[in-house]
Amino acid sequence: MTVPHRIAVLALDQVVGLDLGTPSQVFGAARTDDLRRLYTVATCTVGGRPVRSTGGYQVLPDHGLELVExxxxxxxxxxxxxxxxxxxxxxxxxxxALRAAHARGTRIMSICTGAFVLAAAGLLAGRRATTHWAYADLFRRQHPDVDLDPDVLFIDDGVLTSAGVAAGIDLCLHVVRSDHGSEVANRAARRCVVPPWRDGGQAQYIERPVPRTAESGTAATREWARQRLHEPVALRDLAAHARMSVRTFTRHFRAETGLSPAQWLLQQRTDAARLLLETTELTVDQVAHRCGFGTTAALRQHFHQRVGVAPATYRRTFRHA
Structure with missing residues (x-):
């Protein structure tokens, strides 16, 4: 019988409540076909003392720092x-404790602003890392030796870091997928009622000004494009619908979505393909054409890149009864 992978969640004072609960929820949902747990998760603090959370409650841990060992x-x-x-x-x-664990080969991860702690402990020097986009400037001032990329959801560069709040779920699912494959990760995501895959390179949801009117932005054009995913939609078609030049449209589009028009279209087509694979009897080839991929090969390539599995595998995992 496989021994469960042991995880310690190190809570410091003013710990973010959602971040604290994410590992136990996601890793606790990762199980074998016969429902055996693949991970055990325990919480520790310095000296085993209670710590305050941002949710207005205290956390009483079962362990001190010795758990990290x-x-x-x-x-x-x-x-x-x-x-x-x-x-x-x-x-x-x-x-x-963190340095000793890293030296032993223990996997080290942070969620959201936990990256500040890892950087202060010297574990991110010379590495790529991310954190919540709102604190990127502060992070760069304090830790110029870290290659910070605040425009992604998570980074796996020897030490693993994630962006703000819910991106911690994406990072934990990435770890499950790396340890046990896509099928186990997808089942865990379904148990947690979250998307099974958001690419680590996907843009964070950075706050942006809301256009004063629909005519001043690209929202109407995005909806127009969603209704035509089965058709070839070129950048010039999108710009023409929005009554903008290609250059102006591209600038507005990226400012509002955090993605280029091409990236956004691919994301929409992939999401549409996922829905059809889950809910219809259409063949993979039919799904490819209905969602604008053109060929089955193109669907397989892009689907695997974004979702992590082949379309047929995804259908077997998520098919509705």
Missing amino acids: TVDTVIVPGVHVGSPGFDGTVDPAVTA
């Missing part, structure tokens, strides 16, 4: 602005 993965959830880590410092005991 016995696990396979350590996850640092986000911490609130103004707590230790945001000023570039961290408890020496935390630094020592």
Whole structure:
């Protein structure tokens, strides 16, 4: 029988509540066909002491930092602005525990602003990393030795980091997929009622000004394009519908969605294909044509890149009874 992978969630004072609960929820949902757990998740703090959360409650852990010495993965959830880590410092005991774990080969992860803690402990120097987009400038000022990319959902560069809040779910599912394959990760996502896959390179949902009127933005054109996914839709067609030049349209589109028109169209077509695979009897070839991929080969290529599995595998996993 396979021994479950052991995970320690290291909670610091002012821990973000959602970040703290994400690992136990996602990894707890990852199970074998006969429902055996593939991971165990426990929470620890410095000295095993209670810590405050951003949700207005205290966390009473079952373990102290000694737990970090016995696990396979350590996850640092986000911490609130103004707590230790945001000023570039961290408890020496935390630094020592994290460095020792990393030296032993333990997998180290952070969710959201937990990246500040890992950077302060010296574990992100010279690495690519991400954190919540709202704190990117502060992070760069404090940790110029880290190659920060705030425009993605998660990064796996030896030490794993994720963007804000819900991106921690994406990172945990990425780890499950890496450890046990897409089928296990997809089942875990379904149990958690979340999308099974959001590409780590997908743009964060950065706050952007809302156009004053529909005519001043690209919303109407996006809806127009959604109704025509089965047709070839070129950039010039989109720009013409919006009554803009290609250059102006592209600039407005990226500002409103965080994606290029081509990336957005591919995302919409992939989402449409997923829905058809789950809910219809259409063949993969028919799905490819209905969603604008043109050929089955093109659907398979793009579907695997974005979802992580082949269309047929996805259908077997998610097919409605």
